[in-house]
Amino acid sequence: MSGDGFAKGLEGHLGSLQRYALLLTRNRVEAEDLVQDCLTKAIASSGQWQPGTDLRAWLFRILYTCHVSDRRKWQVRARYAEQATAAESVDAHQMIQVETRQVLTALDGLPEPQREAILVIALDDVKYEEAARRLGVPLGTFMSRLARGREALRRRMEAGGEVTKLRLVKGGRDA
Amino acid sequence: MRDDGDELDLHAFLDGQLDPCQEALVLARLDADPDLRARMRAMAEQDLLVKIAAAEGALPMAAMRPMHQRLLQGVRRHAIWRRTGRIAAAIGLFILGWGARDASDHWLQTPLPGYAREALANHEVFAENRPTSVEAAGNSPDDLRRLLASQLGMAMEPPQLQSIGLRLIGARRAVTDDGPGSQLIYEDRQGHRITLLVAPSEDEPDAETLALTEAQGYVIGFWRGQHFGYALIGREPEGQLLQVADALGVPRE
Numbered sequence: 214m215s216g217d218g219f220a221k222g223l224e225g226h227l228g229s230l231q232r233y234a235l236l237l238t239r240n241r242v243e244a245e246d247l248v249q250d251c252l253t254k255a256i257a258s259s260g261q262w263q264p265g266t267d268l269r270a271w272l273f274r275i276l277y278t279c280h281v282s283d284r285r286k287w288q289v290r291a292r293y294a295e296q297a298t299a300a301e302s303v304d305a306h307q308m309i310q311v312e313t314r315q316v317l318t319a320l321d322g323l324p325e326p327q328r329e330a331i332l333v334i335a336l337d338d339v340k341y342e343e344a345a346r347r348l349g350v351p352l353g354t355f356m357s358r359l360a361r362g363r364e365a366l367r368r369r370m371e372a373g374g375e376v377t378k379l380r381l382v383k384g385g386r387d388a
Numbered sequence: 389m390r391d392d393g394d395e396l397d398l399h400a401f402l403d404g405q406l407d408p409c410q411e412a413l414v415l416a417r418l419d420a421d422p423d424l425r426a427r428m429r430a431m432a433e434q435d436l437l438v439k440i441a442a443a444e445g446a447l448p449m450a451a452m453r454p455m456h457q458r459l460l461q462g463v464r465r466h467a468i469w470r471r472t473g474r475i476a477a478a479i480g481l482f483i484l485g486w487g488a489r490d491a492s493d494h495w496l497q498t499p500l501p502g503y504a505r506e507a508l509a510n511h512e513v514f515a516e517n518r519p520t521s522v523e524a525a526g527n528s529p530d531d532l533r534r535l536l537a538s539q540l541g542m543a544m545e546p547p548q549l550q551s552i553g554l555r556l557i558g559a560r561r562a563v564t565d566d567g568p569g570s571q572l573i574y575e576d577r578q579g580h581r582i583t584l585l586v587a588p589s590e591d592e593p594d595a596e597t598l599a600l601t602e603a604q605g606y607v608i609g610f611w612r613g614q615h616f617g618y619a620l621i622g623r624e625p626e627g628q629l630l631q632v633a634d635a636l637g638v639p640r641e
Contacts, residue, residue: 229404235415236402236432239425263528266558267521270443277436309440316437334403335438337517341405347512360399367430 251276281305319369327362502565504610507585507619515573515581522558539568582622589617598640
């Protein structure tokens with residue numbers, strides 16, 4: 214994909230990035246900053262993206278990496294402002310790997326219909342009507358399963374994540 | 389959790405299913421409710437992680453199997469063993485170790501081999517979806533070779549099918565009951581997709597020539613070579629798939 218093509222691809226996914234950023238951050242200003250950060254990094258590393266692969270997923274990973282870095286900074290500022298720096302904490306990519314394993318484990322424990330609803334949307338950027346058709350269920354049933362599945366997943370992550378969630382290894386009060 | 393329209397709207401917002409007016413209403417609710425914002429932040433995080441895992445081939449196939457099985461319901465087998473004198477050399481470096489074998493036309497009585505079932509599931513999930521998520525792009529031959537070698541344990545050259553109008557989009561890792569495999573995704577000029585899946589296969593002696601079946605609008609071609617099982621998936625009718633099989637030099641009769 215040419216530079217123009219890459220730029221158009223970015224533009225095409227801007228809405229999704231903004232939507233996720235609005236949910237990941239505390240307000241619209243932070244959301245704008247997060248998207249800006251993501252786009253800056255995407256453009257700087259555009260040479261690493263392989264044409265023909267999923268640009269949307271590549272951008273989501275960058276967005277999530279930026280988010281994890283920001284989240285870590287908030288945590289550091291909130292808890293260990295005087296002792297720690299972001300550099301002392303766990304690498305963002307490592308953190309994403311651990312969190313991915315956690316969410317997949319939690320996903321595996323969901324009832325099958327809910328897991329299917331989450332997966333069919335995760336695998337493709339399709340309209341709900343199409344997702345429901347693929348699963349062979351009415352639209353309302355699909356939406357209900359998706360909502361219940363995500364909520365169940367969140368609760369599982371909340372319940373199980375406390376013990377195993379990756380945390381700062383240096384700079385804490387006991388360090 | 390309230391399973392009402394408001395709750396469903398939150399998820400529809402996350403998935404980009406709302407119009408701008410509806411989105412504005414959801415955003416206003418989020419601005420006014422810190423607890424709701426925190427809940428949706430957690431859901432956005434987990435949703436992104438699942439999407440990243442899906443794109444990077446990290447989803448456990450076991451989790452997806454029930455969805456795949458649905459695709460296989462109502463499999464209609466109608467075709468038949470065929471044989472041809474063509475041999476693997478027809479596709480150059482690609483390793484296909486099948487041999488000619490006596491077989492007469494008969495209805496398939498055995499279930500689809502595991503690699504063909506996985507091929508159908510992978511095709512529906514990964515090849516038919518747009519944008520297509522591949523782990524090695526078709527225009528990166530080194531990456532393709534690395535992926536194939538790492539999955540299959542031996543050097544392998546991805547077949548090029550431009551001569552019959554098919555462009556190689558790329559490859560993904562695949563998982564079958566018999567071990568890791570690779571899914572190669574091709575596209576014709578009309579945007580129709582074909583999957584070629586290569587994976588280890590337990591001994592299935594009746595599959596050394598091309599067999600065809602149909603399932604839910606897809607044609608499934610499969611055969612077993614010296615080292616691996618091979619499966620082709622494409623849309624009906626079967627003409628294009630047979631053309632691909634011929635280009636690959638698959639024995640059929």
